[in-house]
Amino acid sequence: MPDRLNDDALSELPSEIRRPAYDRRAVKTGIVHLGVGAFHRAHQAVYTDDVLGQDPQWGIVAASLRSPDTFDALQPQDGLYTLAVRSREGEALRVVGSIGRIIVAPRATDDLLEVMADPGTRIVTLTVTEKGYCHDPATGALNEAHPDIVHDLAYLRTPRSAPGFIVEALRRRRLAGVAPFTVLTCDNLPSNGRTVKRVLTRFAELVDPELGRFVANEVSCPSTMVDRIVPATGDQDRERIGAALGVQDAWPVVTEPFTQWVIEDRFPQGRPAWENAGAEFVADVEPYEHMKLKLLNGSHSTLAYLGYLSGYETVADTMADPAFVRLIEGLMDEEVAPTLHMPPGADLNSYKKALIERFRNPALKHRTWQIAMDGSQKLPQRLLGTVRDRLREHASIARLSLGVAAWMRYATGIDEKGAPIDVRDPMAARLRELADGAGGSAENLAGALFGVREIFGDDLPGDPRFTGAVTANLARLYERGAKRTVSEFKAD
Incomplete structure (x- = not known):
């Protein structure tokens, strides 16, 4: 043989x-x-x-x-x-x-x-x-x-x-x-x-x-x-x-x-x-695409940035923390699902329950660092589209903005213990330069990154409901760390 x-x-x-x-x-x-x-x-x-x-x-x-x-x-x-x-x-x-x-x-x-x-x-x-x-x-x-x-x-x-x-x-x-x-x-x-x-x-x-x-x-x-x-x-x-x-x-x-x-x-x-x-x-895949991009991919990215910053190596490790389960279930139920318009017969609740079980699968060693790659390219599709939908309805973006803030914290290239993060992103050098110029200030960092129009467009940086929520969550991440921020999280 x-x-x-x-x-x-x-x-x-x-x-x-x-x-x-x-x-x-x-x-x-x-x-x-x-x-x-x-x-x-x-x-x-x-x-x-x-x-x-x-x-x-x-x-x-x-x-x-x-x-x-x-x-x-x-x-x-x-x-x-x-x-x-x-x-x-x-x-x-x-x-x-x-x-x-x-x-x-x-x-x-x-x-x-x-x-x-x-x-x-x-x-x-x-x-x-x-x-x-x-x-x-x-x-x-x-x-x-x-x-x-x-x-x-x-x-x-x-x-x-x-x-x-x-x-x-x-x-x-x-x-x-x-x-x-x-x-x-x-x-x-x-x-x-x-x-x-x-x-x-x-x-x-x-x-x-x-x-x-x-x-x-x-x-x-x-x-x-x-x-x-x-x-x-x-x-x-x-x-x-x-x-x-x-x-x-x-x-x-x-x-x-x-x-x-x-x-x-x-x-x-x-x-x-x-x-x-x-x-x-x-005939039309768009409802299913939105369901997956917003529920699975949006949750995955949120887990990746917050989980990595909390010291969790894999998604399953992150989801073993009950506070993260509560956060992700709330993200899906309260902020993402209301923006979806599924065709008759599509079982959104079953899909959400299946996602939680898939994220918890201990046999899959899906690293938070791997999911965190290319965030500048993923953020507009996975989180910011839902943010825009929620803002149009004058609805809360408490959890969505936390995911965006976690990406900003991750993109600095320095973790909560002062160790370097291997940020794999086509904009990594530009993001690091903006982060270095912020001097460790959450407000300065958020303001600098909001200026990257390839990610945030021209509308979101001008909306104080968005910029205020993200900046406040970024300040919490700096002050308390990701793990404590998630454990103490309370929606608006």
């Missing part, structure tokens, strides 16, 4: 390990995925793996736009990897085979563009995180001054960004008389399909007005809602999973039992029968 997971090892794996129920040699490429990370491999790739036995024309070529790490780990494994689903009851393992090939874009730009331009590719999916769209999070418009966008407009044939790759591939297809692929974003953006359509159309207009009209009129960008918690894989995970397999897996993925995918059914060139794997196709 080989020492490493690969096609040759499949037949010799222990019988309890689930493996692809189809002939991988018969699979053809129908999907190109940009941003091959842990979430894609725990979510869309699994749904696709479940239906390839029915229709083998939807295999995935996955591309990394930056790091070669996933390629280096999985290419020797023929693209195979283990999915470990962890719960209180234990761990279930399966080997996923839907990714047939991995490309590192900076190493093989032409190769990736050729695959995307190939007529067989009918869908391009994305999980490049919020920052990967090179847009202004406050407005959803293309950031035309973004360094990658400036580069890609100057050098169309050697793009760096996701918008650059997609538009160049669409340009080539148009010239060759090949119908455009569907662009299916699976990232946490508001109205994510419409946002990516806006970004792509503007980029294409800057290349050529005719190309811009083509993208606007001919390219389908359905909106989606994706939901599954996927912590970072650790060495202990690799060792445990390798022992169960009997072979090494360089990069397994660990996740929870819960998974959800809601998709607008607009695929002119066809699509896999993902509904047979549990996906839900709807």
Whole structure:
């Protein structure tokens, strides 16, 4: 038996390990995925793996736009990897085979563009995180001054960004008389399909007005809602999973039992029968998207910043503190849920209860530091949209403003004990400069950060109901610390 997971090892794996129920040699490429990370491999790739036995024309070529790490780990494994689903009851393992090939874009730009331009590719999916769209999070418009966008407009044939790759591939297809692929974003953006359509159309207009009209009129960008918690894989995970397999897996993925995918059914060139794997196709995904962004992601970010500052390493550790459970339940029930407008049949109370249980899952080691990444990009979608909804109704934002204040405290890069925080954020240097200039004053820090219009826009900094609540909570965090602030929290 080989020492490493690969096609040759499949037949010799222990019988309890689930493996692809189809002939991988018969699979053809129908999907190109940009941003091959842990979430894609725990979510869309699994749904696709479940239906390839029915229709083998939807295999995935996955591309990394930056790091070669996933390629280096999985290419020797023929693209195979283990999915470990962890719960209180234990761990279930399966080997996923839907990714047939991995490309590192900076190493093989032409190769990736050729695959995307190939007529067989009918869908391009994305999980490049919020920052990967090179847009202004406050407005959803293309950031035309973004360094990658400036580069890609100057050098169309050697793009760096996701918008650059997609538009160049669409340009080539148009010239060759090949119908455009569907662009299916699976990232946490508001109205994510419409946002990516806006970004792509503007980029294409800057290349050529005719190309811009083509993208606007001919390219389908359905909106989606994706939901599954996927912590970072650790060495202990690799060792445990390798022992169960009997072979090494360089990069397994660990996740929870819960998974959800809601998709607008607009695929002119066809699509896999993902509904047979549990996906839900709807005419309008927006209510579900708001539900997830506001309830799950908004709560997650609030937990991440306050939990990290309180000294809790994981979400489960944070939720073992009853004060945090009370805070998050109140956030969901009192401040977020009233802003949601769900279609008939959607059970909001059950979803909220399920979220609390998922956050409490001790088998998932989801680090608060990991969730805290890229806060400047996440805050507008996860918390500030709900803040605006509440302010329009003249309603309380007590808990929402505490989450925003916790992000401000975290973004200083110095924790409550004076130790450095490894702030991973595209604006980290700018945020740290503003924090250093505040001199440790909550009022000065809040005032400086409110001036970052890419995050807060032009409206919120001028609303004293918002600025006053955030500044007061930030002062409490400085004076009392996060853990005491949460334990003593009382809504307005």
